[in-house]
Amino acid sequence: MTAVCLLDTSIFLEILNVPSKALQHEAIMAQLRERLLLKETLFLPMATILETGNHIGQNGDGRERRACAQRFVKQVSDALKGGSPFKPISFLSEKEMAIWLAEFPEHAATGSGLGDLSIMHDWKRLCSLHRGQRVYVWSLDVHLSAFDRAPEL
Template identity: 70%
Template sequence: MTAVCLIDTSIFVEILNVPMKAQRHLQTLQQLEQRIHGRESLFLPMATILETGNHIGQNGDGVMRRNCAENFVQQVKAALAGRSPFKAISFLQEDEMHAWLLEFPEHAMRGSGLGDLSIIHDWQRLCSLNPARRVYIWSADNHLNAFDQAPRL
């Protein structure tokens, strides 16, 4: 069975070539192509979408920002409509937010933000739904790369 991949902000900014953030755009596109060719299930967590949007709005000159923002909107709309290699997930419910807020102070003490915590919860949910598949977070951040479930038979 193919793997399940959650795409972190550090990767999505590379895919979109976000000004002042992307450093390995072409290399990341090659890795993305390999994942698509390998028929992996690619998920865009809501935190990735929101954080990437913030990075776009805060970087580059007006023309670069506009072009990147329009590309971002196209990519996210395509994911929402099922016309993309990515599937958007994690439209947060109020009860989930309350639970995450209880966890957040301890998580913050490890130097990680609420977005990362939500991606970890997405990973846990996908692990429970896909025990026979590899489920991992594709990230440039080592602490998120550690979330990699091997398939259980």
Template identity: 35%
Template sequence: MGRRVEFVDTSVLCNLLDVPGKNQDRKNVLRALEEKRACDLILPVTAVIETGNHIAQLSDGRLRRQYADKLSKLLELVIIGEAPWVLHTVEWGESFLRSLLSGAGTGTPFSDHVMAKLGLGDLCILAERELYRSRVTGVEVGIWTLDGQLSSHS
């Protein structure tokens, strides 16, 4: 197989940003980031949204502002191409929703995933990964996550 591509999950992004209460594996994630220099990292829209939600739920307003600014700066780096990852264009349309409902390439439908406690955000990341796989050939595509449920589909 060719180069390795990994989608960055919310659990990893929160640790990289050091979001309070979501940063328990920060040292390991920073070490892993160094090891993943040879990978192409993709920042899924779901990870951005979920991380923003975690930041919005911080009880201390000063921390909310601090981490919102941190996320904003990181996204600015993505925009200008200086972040360690890139965005993946996703069209929220019929084909994406069909992929989501059919289990995003896992062979298990959405409702069964929910019963197994795999959340919709995780399923969206799986759907983004499947969309990427359908567009790009000759690459090994995975998900960089700390979430046990999601990693079982990585």
């Protein structure tokens, strides 16, 4: 069976080739092509969407920001319509947000943000839903890339 992959912000920034944030665009695009050939399921967490949008909005000159924002809107819109290799995930309920907020002070004390906490919860949920598949976070950040569970037999 194919793997289940959650994209972290560090990867989405590379895919979108965000100025001053994308340092490995060609290598990441090659890795993306490989994942697509393997027919991996690629999830785009809400935290990744929001964090990437923030990076774009605070980056470069107005022309660069606009061009990058247009690429971002196209990718996310296509994902929302099912016309992309990425599937959006994590449209939170009030109950889920309350649980995450309760965990956040302890999580923040480790130096990690709410976005990473939400991706960790997405990963746990996908692990329980896809027991027979590898479930992992594709990230350039060491602490998130450690979330990689082999298929359960």
